[in-house]
Structures are given as structure tokens and as C-alpha cells.
Amino acid sequence: MGDGGADPGVAGWVAPSASDLYNRVFHPNQRKSRGLPTMDAGRSGPINLTDEGQNAWYIIHEATHRFAGTLDYPYSARDMELQEEDGNAATDALVPEGAAEREATMLGKRALRDPATYSGANDGSNRQPDWYAMGRRALMNADSYAQFILIATGYRAPRVRRRRPVTVAWWTAGGAGRRARSRR
Numbered sequence: 148m149g150d151g152g153a154d155p156g157v158a159g160w161v162a163p164s165a166s167d168l169y170n171r172v173f174h175p176n177q178r179k180s181r182g183l184p185t186m187d188a189g190r191s192g193p194i195n196l197t198d199e200g201q202n203a204w205y206i207i208h209e210a211t212h213r214f215a216g217t218l219d220y221p222y223s224a225r226d227m228e229l230q231e232e233d234g235n236a237a238t239d240a241l242v243p244e245g246a247a248e249r250e251a252t253m254l255g256k257r258a259l260r261d262p263a264t265y266s267g268a269n270d271g272s273n274r275q276p277d278w279y280a281m282g283r284r285a286l287m288n289a290d291s292y293a294q295f296i297l298i299a300t301g302y303r304a305p306r307v308r309r310r311r312p313v314t315v316a317w318w319t320a321g322g323a324g325r326r327a328r329s330r331r
């Protein structure tokens with residue numbers, strides 16, 4: 148434990164396997180591809196966590212690198228989304244006018260996007276567009292597992308637009324639903 152000479156802002160790491168290193172050199176756009184990495188990336192070293200990384204999120208994140216061969220497609224947009232919610236709430240309290248519009252704009256950006264628009268940048272820029280454009284890449288993205296597991300166990304989740312459940316929409320759409328149901 149301890150920072151072990153890690154760069155500032157690094158929370159943890161697992162040493163890359165030979166195939167990871169090969170891909171970094173010869174397939175620098177691997178993350179942009181829709182082809183997923185193999186589950187067995189051959190990583191074998193310890194999970195390293197800096198002081199910043201000593202919490203459940205980073206343990207899960209690094210464990211999926213270590214044991215499942217995940218990559219860092221986009222990092223999660225969760226923190227910035229929660230900040231945006233808190234910022235909007237503070238603004239709404241002071242300036243109620245426009246609150247509904249701010250809410251709609253905020254939630255409108257939290258919607259699935261075409262996976263073809265995924266940029267693969269994952270740098271310090273806005274993570275949100277790529278987070279919603281991962282498509283199947285989410286299955287091999289380290290932060291997807293961290294966010295899913297923590298939210299499933301009670302972490303605060305970014306809000307998304309409420310939608311009517313599919314079954315209710317179908318039921319209220321007309322007689323077809325009622326007839327189908329009445330035959331059971």
C-alpha cells in the first residue's frame with residue numbers, strides 16, 4: 148500500500164500482461180474497436196492501490212483488470228453527474244425559474260448513445276458522452292463493474308429520466324394487452 152511512486156491522481160493499477168503491452172503498441176485504437184478483449188489477459192501481479200484508491204470502487208475496478216482482463220474504456224461520469232445534480236439543486240433553490248428546463252437538459256444527456264460515436268479518448272475531458280456510447284464495451288470496462296456493484300449495494304446513483312415501465316405502457320396502449328392477459 149502507499150503511493151509507491153505513482154503519478155498524482157492514480158488510484159490503483161495492475162501490471163499489464165504481455166498481450167496488454169503488445170496491444171498498446173500495435174493496436175493503439177483498441178478501445179475504439181467494438182471487438183472486446185479476452186477475459187484472460189494473463190495479468191498476474193498484485194493489485195496496487197494508492198491512498199486515494201483504498202475504497203471499494205477501486206478495489207472492484209482493479210480486480211476486474213486483474214481477474215477478468217477488463218480495459219479502461221471510459222471512466223465513469225458518476226462523480227461529475229452528481230456534482231451537476233448538486234449544482235443544479237443549489238441553483239434551483241436560488242433561481243426557481245428555469246429549473247424544469249435545467250433538469251430536462253441535464254437528464255437529456257444521460258441517455259444511451261450510438262456506440263459508433265464512442266471516441267475512445269478517456270482522457271481528462273468530459274467522460275459523459277463516451278460513458279453512454281460504450282455499447283457492448285461496457286461488458287469489459289472496469290468502471291462499469293465498479294459503478295454497477297456499488298450502486299446495486301446502495302451507493303448514490305446519478306438520476307436518469309423516469310420512464311413508464313414497458314409492461315404498463317403495453318397494458319395502457321390498448322386492448323391487445325388486456326386480451327392477451329385475459330387468456331392466461
Ligand SMILES: [Zn+2]
Pocket residue numbers: 208212218219289
Ligand atoms: Zn483501470
